[in-house]
Amino acid sequence: MDTASVDDFYKKITDDTGLELVSLLPKGINKEIGHFNVFNIAELFQQAKKKNTMLYNRRAYYKISLIRGRNRAEYADKVIDIEKNALLFATPKVPYHYVPQDTNQQGSFCIFTDEFLVQSKSGVVLDELPIFKPGGYPVFQLTDDDADEIGLLFKKMQKELVSDYAYKYDLLRNYVMELIHYGQKLQPATSLYPSHTASSRVSSLFIELLERQFPIESPQQKLSLRTAKDYADRLAVHVNHLNKVLKENTGKTTTDIIGSRIVQEAKILLKQTDWTVSEIAYSLGFEEVAHFSNFFRKQTSLSPVAFRS
Numbered sequence: 001m002d003t004a005s006v007d008d009f010y011k012k013i014t015d016d017t018g019l020e021l022v023s024l025l026p027k028g029i030n031k032e033i034g035h036f037n038v039f040n041i042a043e044l045f046q047q048a049k050k051k052n053t054m055l056y057n058r059r060a061y062y063k064i065s066l067i068r069g070r071n072r073a074e075y076a077d078k079v080i081d082i083e084k085n086a087l088l089f090a091t092p093k094v095p096y097h098y099v100p101q102d103t104n105q106q107g108s109f110c111i112f113t114d115e116f117l118v119q120s121k122s123g124v125v126l127d128e129l130p131i132f133k134p135g136g137y138p139v140f141q142l143t144d145d146d147a148d149e150i151g152l153l154f155k156k157m158q159k160e161l162v163s164d165y166a167y168k169y170d171l172l173r174n175y176v177m178e179l180i181h182y183g184q185k186l187q188p189a190t191s192l193y194p195s196h197t198a199s200s201r202v203s204s205l206f207i208e209l210l211e212r213q214f215p216i217e218s219p220q221q222k223l224s225l226r227t228a229k230d231y232a233d234r235l236a237v238h239v240n241h242l243n244k245v246l247k248e249n250t251g252k253t254t255t256d257i258i259g260s261r262i263v264q265e266a267k268i269l270l271k272q273t274d275w276t277v278s279e280i281a282y283s284l285g286f287e288e289v290a291h292f293s294n295f296f297r298k299q300t301s302l303s304p305v306a307f308r309s
Contacts, residue, residue, distance in 0.1 A: 005092075006035050006061055006113065017047035026161045034116025036172055038108060038157045041067070045105040062117075062126060063090040064179050065109035066150050070101035073139050074201055075236070080139045085147035087183055089131050089138035093234065095208045097201075107147075108154035110176065117173060131183050140186040153178060199245040206231060206246065210258065214265050219279035223262075226285040228254035263299040266292075270308040277304045 014021050026037055064087070071082040074097040085107075090096070114126050131138050142150070157175050160168045209231060213223050225231055231254065232239035243254045250257065262284055269280045281292035281304075296304050 006111070009061065009111065013044065017044055019044075019047060034113040034118075035061070036110065036112040036116045036169065036176075038110040038154060038161060040158075041065075041069075041105050041107045041109060045100070045103075061092060061111050061113055062132070063109055063111050064088070064176070064183075065090070066107040066147060066154055068106040068147060069104050071105075072099045072101055073097070074099065075205070078236075079201075082139065082141070085142040085144065087140045087142055087146075087150060087179075087186070089180075089183055091127070091132045092212070093127070093132075095205045095212070095235075097205075108151065108158070110154070110157060110179075112176060116169075117176060129180060129184070131180055138183060140183060150179070150182065153182075199249055202235065202237060202242065202245045203249040205235060206242065206254075206257075209234060210261055214261070216265055216269060216283045219275050219283055222283055223285040226258075228258065231258070259295070259299065263296060266296055266304070267300075267307065270304055277308075280304070 010021055010024060013019070013024065024037070024039075067082055067086045067088055068084070069082075070084075071086070073080040073082065073088060075094075081101075088098070090098075117126060126132050153175055157172060160171055160175070165171070209225070213225055216223070225234060228243060229239045232242045235242065239254070246252060246254050246257060252260075266280060266284060269275060269283070270277075273280075275283075277292070278289050281289045284292065286292035286295065293303055296302070296307070300307060
């Protein structure tokens with residue numbers, strides 16, 4: 001997990017709300033591996049309203065939210081309207097937009113990195129849990145009683161976070177797992193997921209997902225999504241539909257857009273790092289240097305070595 005993404009979250013949330021960073025960070029968090037924190041939605045929303053800003057919406061970390069108020073969760077091919085209460089699970093690998101529909105927003109949410117949760121003795125792997133698998137829409141409508149029950153769990157988190165208990169982070173991990181299991185036991189009704197095919201939304205979420213693959217920060221990092229099918233699978237749409245939508249909105253195919261972004265990153269790495277061409281090729285998803293060289297030459301009319309020099 002990119003720790004800078006958590007830093008970005010705090011920078012934006014302090015900008016939006018005017019709150020001091022020290023008031024948002026849990027005591028002793030720097031002693032922990034990974035990151036965890038919990039927030040009150042009403043407090044943050046009111047602070048953001050005073051400054052006429054919207055709460056930060058980028059998600060490059062895991063997030064579990066108890067939402068109390070009218071909202072809309074927009075995925076690539078689905079829009080989920082939340083009328084009253086919902087439990088929402090977000091993973092950095094599945095992009096979506098979360099849009100409040102009125103000013104009466106309440107509830108709580110916690111954010112955490114995978115490094116934080118893997119410290120638990122359960123040996124949990126987040127991306128292998130059903131609730132976080134790509135292609136799903138983990139938004140569950142709740143009754144008032146269910147929402148009250150989950151609200152108590154968030155209150156326990158908030159209370160524990162400021163306590164002096166030596167093993168409080170172990171307890172917080174247990175609370176997070178309790179929320180995850182609560183969600184996995186809920187059966188989403190298909191009526192909650194009306195189908196929408198707004199091409200602008202699919203295009204927007206594709207670009208967001210593409211940009212999340214960058215920057216490449218070390219020779220050991222490797223693009224996790226490389227082909228049009230990779231992106232279509234993650235967005236839960238057919239690759240032909242994704243290609244048609246992007247062609248209509250941008251005039252370019254999915255493969256063309258991915259290739260342009262990869263060559264842009266390749267130029268940055270060739271000019272601004274001392275990595276070998278082989279290391280750059282590997283990090284950008286090419287198994288053979290020759291394949292990378294041919295790709296780069298086709299895009300720029302230069303070899304990687306010639307471009308670098």
